[in-house]
Amino acid sequence: MANSPTLLVTGASGQLGRRVIQLLVEAGTQNLIAGTRKPENLADVAAQGVTVRHVDFDDTASMAAAFAGVDRLLLISTDVVGVPGARERQHLAAVQAAAKAGVKHVIYTSLVNPVETPVTLAPDHAATETALAATQIGWTILRNNIYADSLPQTLKQAQQFGGQLFSAVGTGKIAWVTREDCARAAAAALVAEFEGQRVLNITGPEALSQVELAQIGSQLTGQPITYVPLPTEVLSSNLAGAGLPPAIVDLIVSFDTASAQGKFEAVSSDFESLTGSKATRVADFLTGALAAV
Numbered sequence: 001m002a003n004s005p006t007l008l009v010t011g012a013s014g015q016l017g018r019r020v021i022q023l024l025v026e027a028g029t030q031n032l033i034a035g036t037r038k039p040e041n042l043a044d045v046a047a048q049g050v051t052v053r054h055v056d057f058d059d060t061a062s063m064a065a066a067f068a069g070v071d072r073l074l075l076i077s078t079d080v081v082g083v084p085g086a087r088e089r090q091h092l093a094a095v096q097a098a099a100k101a102g103v104k105h106v107i108y109t110s111l112v113n114p115v116e117t118p119v120t121l122a123p124d125h126a127a128t129e130t131a132l133a134a135t136q137i138g139w140t141i142l143r144n145n146i147y148a149d150s151l152p153q154t155l156k157q158a159q160q161f162g163g164q165l166f167s168a169v170g171t172g173k174i175a176w177v178t179r180e181d182c183a184r185a186a187a188a189a190l191v192a193e194f195e196g197q198r199v200l201n202i203t204g205p206e207a208l209s210q211v212e213l214a215q216i217g218s219q220l221t222g223q224p225i226t227y228v229p230l231p232t233e234v235l236s237s238n239l240a241g242a243g244l245p246p247a248i249v250d251l252i253v254s255f256d257t258a259s260a261q262g263k264f265e266a267v268s269s270d271f272e273s274l275t276g277s278k279a280t281r282v283a284d285f286l287t288g289a290l291a292a293v
Contacts, residue, residue, distance in 0.1 A: 004029075004030040004031050005031065005071035005072050005104075006031040006033065006069055006070050006071045006072075007024070007029065007031060007032050007033065007070070007071065007072050007073075007074070007190050007191065008032075008033040008034075008035050008053070008055075008066065008067065008070045008072075008073050008074065009021055009024075009032075009033070009034055009035060009074045009076070009190070010035040010036075010055050010057075010073070010074060010075055010076050010094065011035070011036070011076035011077075011078065012034035012035055012036045012042060012045065012052075013036040013037070013038055013041045013042060014076065014079070015179060016076055016109070016179060016182060016183055016186070017034070017036075017074075017076050018045075019179070019180065019183035020074060020076075020183045020186050020187045020190070021034050021045055021050060023183060023184060023187040024187055024190070024191070025045075025048050025049075025050060027187075027191075029191060032050050032051065033050070033051045033052070033053055033066070033070065034046075034050050034051070034052045034053070035052075035053050035054075035055030035066050036052065036053075036054070036055060037054070037055065037056045039052045039053070039054050053065070053066040054066060057078060057090035057091070057093055057094050058090060058093070060093060060097060063093070063094060063097035063098075063101075064097060064100070064101060067097055067098055067101035067103055068101055070098075070101065070103050071103065071104050071105070072103070072104060072105045072106075072107070072190055072191075073098050073103045073105070073106050073107070074106075074107045074109075074186055074189075074190045075091070075094055075095070075098070075106055075107065075108045075109070075128075076109050076186075077091065077108070077109050077110070077124070077125065077128070078090050078091070081121065081247055081248065081251060082245060082246075082247030082248070087121065087124040088123070088124045088127045088128070091124060091127070091128040091131070092127065092128065092131050095128065095131045095132055095135065096131075098135075098137065099135045099136070099137055103137060104137060104138060104195065105137065105138040105139065105140070105194075105195060106132060106137060106138070106139045106140075107139070107140045107142060107186060107189045107190055108128060108129070108132060108139065108140070108141055108142065109142050109144055109182070109186060110125040110128065110129060110141050110142060110143045110144065111125045111143055111144060112143045112144065112145050112201055112202075112203065112263070112264060112266070113143075113258070113263045113264070114126040114129065114143065117258045117261075117263050118254045118257045118258050118261070119251075119254045119255055119258045119263070120247075120250050120251050120254045121251065129141055129199075133197070138194075138195045138196055138197055139197050139198075140189045140192075140194065140197075140198050140199075140200065141198070141199040141200065142182070142185055142186060142189060142200055142202050143199060143200065143201045143202065144177060144182045144185075144202045145174070145175050145176065145177040145201070145202065145203040145204065145264055146174055146176055146177070146255065146259075146264055147176070147177065147178065147179050147182070148176035148177060148178045148179075148204065148280075148282055148285050148286075149178060149179045149289070151176065151213070151282065151285075151286060151289070152286065152289045152290050152292070152293040153293060155213075155217040155220075155221065155225065155286070155290065156290075156293050158214070158217060158225050159221060159223055159225070163218075163223055163224050163225045163226060164225070164226055164228045165210060165213065165214045165217065165225050165226065165227045165228060166228050166230050166235070166238075167210055167227070167229070167230065167235070167256055168229070168230045168231065168232045168234075168235040168253065168256040168257065168260065169209075169210050169229070169256050169259040169260050170229055170259075170260035171209060171260070172209070172210075172259040172260040172261065172262055172264075172265065173207035173208055173209045173212075173259075173262070173264075173265040174207060174208060174259050174264045174265060175203035175204045175205075175206065175207040175208075175264060175265060175266060175267045175268075176204045176208065176282050177202055177203050177204045177271070177279060177280075178204070178279075178280045178285050180280065181202065181204075181271060181279050181280055182202055184271075184275050184277070185200070185202045185270075185271055185274055185275060188274045188275045189274060192274075200268075200270040200271075200273075200274060201266065201268035201270050202268070202270060202271050202274075202279075203266065203267055203268045203270075203271065203279065204267070204279050204280065204281065204282060205267065205278060205279045205280075205281055206267060206281060206282070207264075207265040207266070207267055208282055209227075210227040210229070211227045213227070213282070214226055214227040216282060216283050216286060217286075219283075220283070220286055220287060220290055221290065232253055232256065232257055235252075235253055235256060236249055236250075236253050239252055239253070
C-alpha cells in the first residue's frame with residue numbers, strides 16, 4: 001500500500017462529503033484525507049484513522065497546506081447561495097490551489113446541463129468546469145442531477161395540502177438521483193486509475209414526470225396525490241409568502257423552470273459504468289425514505 005495515491009475530500013463535514021469518506025473507510029482505502037473548514041466536527045472521522053486537514057476555500061494558505069502531497073482531490077461544490085460571485089470565487093481559488101500544489105487529478109461535483117439553463121447556481125458550475133479545463137491536470141466532472149432526497153418532504157407536504165402536489169415543472173421529467181448514489185459515484189471516481197479528462201452525467205435510471213411522481217406517492221402513502229401545475233409567478237409568490245429568502249425562492253423557481261424545459265430529463269448510464277452497480281429508482285428510494293419523514 002506504500003504506493004497508494006493520497007486522496008483528499010473537501011467539504012468532508014457536509015452530508016455528501018461525510019458519506020464519501022465513510023464509503024472509502026469501509027472499503028479500506030489508504031492515505032485518505034478529510035478536508036473541512038471545521039476540523040473539530042470530524043473528530044469521529046479522525047478516530048477512524050483518517051487524516052483531517054483544515055481547508056477553507058476563502059483561505060489560500062489553508063489550501064496550499066492541505067493540498068500538499070495530494071494526488072487525487074474531490075472538490076465538492078460549496079453551499080454558498082445568495083452572495084453574488086462568492087461561490088465561483090471559492091471554486092476557482094480551489095482549482096488554482098490544486099494546480100499549484102501539483103494535484104494530479106480533480107473530481108468536481110457539478111450539475112447536469114450547467115450551460116444555457118435558467119438554474120441560478122449553474123454559472124458557478126460552468127465557470128468551475130472551464131477553470132479545470134484550462135489547467136494541465138486531469139479531471140473528472142460529475143454532473144449530478146437533482147437529489148431525490150428532497151422528495152419525501154415534497155410528498156409529505158402534498159399530503160398536508162390534501163393530496164395536492166404543487167410545482168411549476170409543467171410536463172417536464174426529472175431523472176432524480178439519490179445523494180447516496182452521488183456519494184458512491186464520487187468515491188469511485190476518486191479511487192479510479194483514470195488520469196485523463198472526462199465528463200460524466202450522474203442520474204437516476206429513469207425520468208419521471210410530476211404526474212408519475214404523484215402516482216408513486218399515492219401508492220406508497222395510501223393517500224391519493226394529484227399533481228397541480230403552477231405558473232412560475234404563483235410558485236414564486238407562494239414561496240416568498242412562506243418566508244423563504246429571495247435567493248432561495250429564485251433558486252427553487254429556477255430549478256422548476258429548468259425542469260419544465262427538460263434540462264434534467266436525460267438518463268445516463270455513467271453511474272453504472274463508473275460504479276458497476278445500478279442507480280436507485282425513485283420508488284425504491286422512497287419506499288424506505290418516506291418512513292423516516
